[in-house]
Amino acid sequence: MFGGYLAGEIGNSGLSANERDMSADKGAALAALADIAARAPSVPERSPQGRRKYRTVWISDVHLGTKGCNANLLIDFLDSVDSETMYLVGDIIDGWRLKKKFYWPSEHNDIVWRLLKRARRGTRIVYIPGNHDEMFRQFTGLNFGGIEIRRAAFHDTADGRRLMVLHGDEFDAVMLSHRWLAFVGDAAYHLVMGLNRWVNLTRRALDLPYWSLSKMAKHKVKNAVEFIGKYEEVVARAAGERGVDGVVCGHIHTAEHRMFEHDNRHIEYWNDGDWVEGCNALVEHADGRMEILHWPDEVARREAAHEADQPKAPPVMVEAA
Numbered sequence: 001m002f003g004g005y006l007a008g009e010i011g012n013s014g015l016s017a018n019e020r021d022m023s024a025d026k027g028a029a030l031a032a033l034a035d036i037a038a039r040a041p042s043v044p045e046r047s048p049q050g051r052r053k054y055r056t057v058w059i060s061d062v063h064l065g066t067k068g069c070n071a072n073l074l075i076d077f078l079d080s081v082d083s084e085t086m087y088l089v090g091d092i093i094d095g096w097r098l099k100k101k102f103y104w105p106s107e108h109n110d111i112v113w114r115l116l117k118r119a120r121r122g123t124r125i126v127y128i129p130g131n132h133d134e135m136f137r138q139f140t141g142l143n144f145g146g147i148e149i150r151r152a153a154f155h156d157t158a159d160g161r162r163l164m165v166l167h168g169d170e171f172d173a174v175m176l177s178h179r180w181l182a183f184v185g186d187a188a189y190h191l192v193m194g195l196n197r198w199v200n201l202t203r204r205a206l207d208l209p210y211w212s213l214s215k216m217a218k219h220k221v222k223n224a225v226e227f228i229g230k231y232e233e234v235v236a237r238a239a240g241e242r243g244v245d246g247v248v249c250g251h252i253h254t255a256e257h258r259m260f261e262h263d264n265r266h267i268e269y270w271n272d273g274d275w276v277e278g279c280n281a282l283v284e285h286a287d288g289r290m291e292i293l294h295w296p297d298e299v300a301r302r303e304a305a306h307e308a309d310q311p312k313a314p315p316v317m318v319e320a321a
């Protein structure tokens with residue numbers, strides 16, 4: 001079982017990813033995936049017929065391996081929607097939490113099973129590990145059962161926009177220091193981006209959990225709205241500096257679409273939300289139009305439509321006056 005593989009794998013975390021034998025890790029991970037693919041899921045898959053078809057789907061912050069993950073809603077989403085390309089934008093599996101407390105119900109296997117099945121049916125799946133599943137970053141460039149692992153990606157929309165796709169924890173250190181950053185500019189920005197890595201490597205060596213931006217935003221920063229707004233600005237600015245038209249990220253568990261300006265160009269910021277609270281997905285239609293779906297609303301709409309389709313009691317005949 002995949003969670004077991006992870007708990008074991010993360011168990012030897014005294015060593016850095018580089019020090020461990022990557023090919024042995026890859027073999028163990030592939031064996032765990034093959035095991036999941038070979039079993040029937042505990043929640044049977046609905047027929048792929050009649051699924052909504054999108055050009056692209058982005059989801060992130062699923063946090064498999066935690067009680068917070070809304071696995072059944074995600075199973076419903078995966079059984080209702082298909083796409084040519086699917087991006088898994090990080091924090092799909094919560095390795096940090098699995099290491100502390102093992103939690104892996106059968107529905108979490110079912111989700112991995114569905115992703116593997118989807119890749120086999122021909123969906124291009126790109127997995128960009130986040131900070132909670134950073135143990136997969138060591139496999140960047142490899143292909144797992146048809147799922148490509150990347151550190152970041154560029155996505156070209158049907159109408160010709162180029163979007164940078166990344167998880168978004170890359171900006172945590174910038175956010176930590178955003179109060180003084182406003183006064184010192186670019187050099188400090190790049191320095192801090194480099195520091196972030198060392199901060200989290202040190203925290204890991206001390207067995208501290210990864211510093212969580214979303215938790216900080218929710219619990220420690222008085223003005224969370226301002227904090228999230230600033231994060232969106234920082235990410236959009238990085239996209240502007242890369243010369244792309246926009247960015248898709250996750251990480252802060254807040255689905256959003258905003259437009260920014262950078263060097264007199266429009267930069268679009270998209271966040272695909274999470275499957276812990278919001279249960280959101282970002283989708284691209286065939287013409288390049290993009291939309292954030294809030295899946296609980298979609299389920300409610302479907303159920304209301306289903307009710308309307310049910311045969312009603314025959315109308316009472318009223319005699320003509």
Ligand SMILES: [Mn+2]
Nearest residue numbers: 091130131251
């Ligand atoms: Mn994250």
